[in-house]
Amino acid sequence: MNNEQVIIEQLDHLGQEIALLTDSARSLRELRDDLSPRVNEAVKVLIEELAEIEADVQLEDLVSLLKNLMRNVRNLTWSVEQLKNLIDFIRTVEPLLKSVVPQGIIYLDKLEQQGVFQVLASMMGVLEKIADTYTPEDIEQIGNALVPLVGVVKKLTAPEALNLLDKAAEVPARVDLSQAKAVGPFGMLFALGNSEVKQGMGVVLELTKALSLLKNGDGAEESGA
Structure with missing residues (x-):
């Protein structure tokens, strides 16, 4: 191979490289032509947006913000780590929440159907009326009086007391006051011949x-005093 052939091959190779460079330059020029309108539009919008906040944001504010960011890098890092821990916690409890939340909704719906919330709302209304009617001192006095009343109610829970109260509650339904007549001493003696009257007198x-017991209780208190 003589020198002329070598030169020709190098020229061909150089021509190919120049062609590649030409294609690359053409592609870059086309890309520039395509991006130029978009870049110009973006720059225009950016200038307009910055013009709106020009009165509120100064260069000194940006410098101060940058300084604060640099001074609080550790705090920002800690915040990011805590946020990551929170996300991990949410991912951990998410399966549990998927099972608990529907059950809670079903339970609350059941309470609503049973009227529990309506009862609570009514109770709140009663408490509001009590608060409007009585002072805190009155409520405290009532609360102090409720303590011995609870003891009385406890005594009434005895089977004998409940049986007596249950039977006494049936008496008004069995009494017909329209049949009541004036009765003198002889009428009372005559009525004693009725077995029900005898049983009633026994009661x-x-x-x-x-x-x-009422008298004995008073006497015991007086003697104790």
Whole structure:
């Protein structure tokens, strides 16, 4: 191979490289032509947006913000780590929440159907009326009086007391006051021939004996005083 052939080959190779460079330059020029309108539009919009906040943001503010960011890099890092921990926690409890939340909704719906929330709302209304009617001192006095009343109610929960109250509650339904007539001493003696009247008198006597506890209680208190 002589020198002329070598030169020709190098020229061909150089021509190919120049062609590649020409194609690259053409592609870059086309890309520039395509991007120029978009870049110009973006720059225009950016200038307009910055013009709107020009009165509120100064260069000194940006410098101060940059300084604060640099001074609080550790705090920002800690915040990011805590955020990551929070995300991990949410991902961990997410399966549990998927099962618990529907059950909670079903339970709350059941309470609503049973009228529990309506009862609570009514109770709140009653409390509001009590608050409007009585002072805190009155409520405190009522609360102090409720303590011995609870003891009385506890005594009424005895089976004997409940049985007596249950039977006493049936008495008004069995009494017909329209049939009541004036009765004198002889009428009372005549009525004693009725077995129900006799049983009623026996009950009255038993209750009268029990009422003596009221007197005995007063006497015990007086003697104690």
